[in-house]
Amino acid sequence: MTQITGFKPVVSSVAISLVVSSLNVAMAANILSFFPVHPESHRIVKSALMTELASRGHNVTIVSPYEENNALPNYEEIIIKEVLQLSEVFGKNVFKTGKDSGTSKDVALFIWKQGIAICELILRHPQIQQLIHSRDRHFDLIILEAYFGDCFIPFSKKFNAPVIKVSLFSGTPWMYDWIGNPTELSYVPDPYLDYTHKMTFSQRFWNVVTAYFYRIVRTYDHMPTMDSLVRKYYNFSEELPPLWEVELEVTSLSFFNTHFCISYPRPLLPNAINIGGMHLKPPKKLPQDIQTYLDEAKHGVVYFSMGSVLSSAYFPEPIKKAFLEAFSKLKENVLWKFEAESLPGKPENVKIGKWLPQSDILAHPNIKLFITHGGLLSIIEAIDRGVPVIGIPIFGDQKLNIVKTERAGLGIHMDFNNISEESVTWALREVLHNPKYKEQAQKLSKLFRDQPLTPMQQAVFWTEYIIRHKGAPHMRSAALDLTWYQYFLLDVRLLRVFQTKL
Structure with a gap:
């Protein structure tokens, strides 16, 4: 290949670099993120994403139980170390519960209860109360961990900022619900069940039962409890509609820590992005x-x-x-x-x-x-x-x-x-x-x-896409505005039944 030399290519490359740099500065956003869960694996993903965003010039503020000691000047941490005590209790007890230690229902309900405890612990923290009452802070984007992020959704209303949710696994049916993404239970197994995408009749039955059990518990038990925490700790809660309504309104995009060669193929909307492996880095020297x-x-x-x-x-x-x-x-x-x-x-x-x-x-x-x-x-x-x-x-x-x-x-x-x-x-x-x-x-x-972009490049692109397009409302599914009977076409089917009998 002939090497191109000379003055013009050099000037062009410098000009391009200057333009790109100026765009990064112009796009620099203030990002508030909550990753309150204590497992080290959650810290790894949080650190990878937020460090990359900070390195691209964004001003990031992270609420987490782990201290990163990040040297970047635009990387602010609010550390809630008390959360780590809950991790130790869970780690000690999980092997002592006998043969039911892995029962999906018991473990999921335990995790939800733990999530409520974590939320209250964080919301009453002086630094978080200061953030809630602040008048001189502004954020362009809120990033929430999907599992325990419900009680932090009102920050989106306070700062008039869209929300991105990050699921550290392939996601439950209700995690897809908040962006209107369909979950076809005939071939998409619930993550708490050890089923594959090729289910028997019995497995499909229990897959449906499991998915709707968690949806009902979350809707009528977990979210009302979270809503009561919101009313207790946010000084502007009287202006808020029910928490579940706010969630559907402000959630612009969801990241799921999976990939189709790891998981099973399923339908995805444009604002449901798989970023499995986002935390991966080239191997470093071992001790x-x-x-x-x-x-x-x-x-x-x-x-x-x-x-x-x-x-x-x-x-x-x-x-x-x-x-x-x-x-x-x-x-x-x-x-x-x-x-x-x-x-x-x-x-x-x-x-x-x-x-x-x-x-x-x-x-x-x-x-x-x-x-x-x-x-x-x-x-x-x-x-x-x-x-x-x-x-x-x-x-x-x-x-x-x-x-x-x-x-x-x-x-x-x-x-x-x-x-x-x-x-x-x-x-x-x-x-x-x-x-x-x-x-x-x-x-x-x-x-x-074998991917066109690395998972981290995907995550960064879509994060900045949501910032650039002010929440990207053009990607919002119309399914979120339908009643349950409209979504399942029950009104149309009922009309068809009447027509048949006439």
């Missing part, structure tokens, strides 16, 4: 002790982590013993995220650490297998790095995530309540010694990476 441990593992390494909320240190003793005995039989080494100083009975081929850089570890060529709870970020990282998995789901969408990975040939599913030395040994041998899992992991990695 020296971990780097050495991985490099020197002649037969490879099994990486074991139950995520940021579930602590394997709180495993019942029989479960710990089953893993330790199974690991002792391996020729491979094991790197285990274990949240205690010591692990009695630990074999020589096992190394533990309270905190481990998971994504960077999974990128190491000696990682042969990932034992995971099935959190979506963990599954995305495994797919991106091409590592097969053994999934041990505990609650929430983890069951569905692991069912998807098993059906995709990425790994196998283990029932936490039936773990034994024999079952762990069989699972390890199956995934480590059967090449089909590694081959499928590498195939899925290629599919996932």
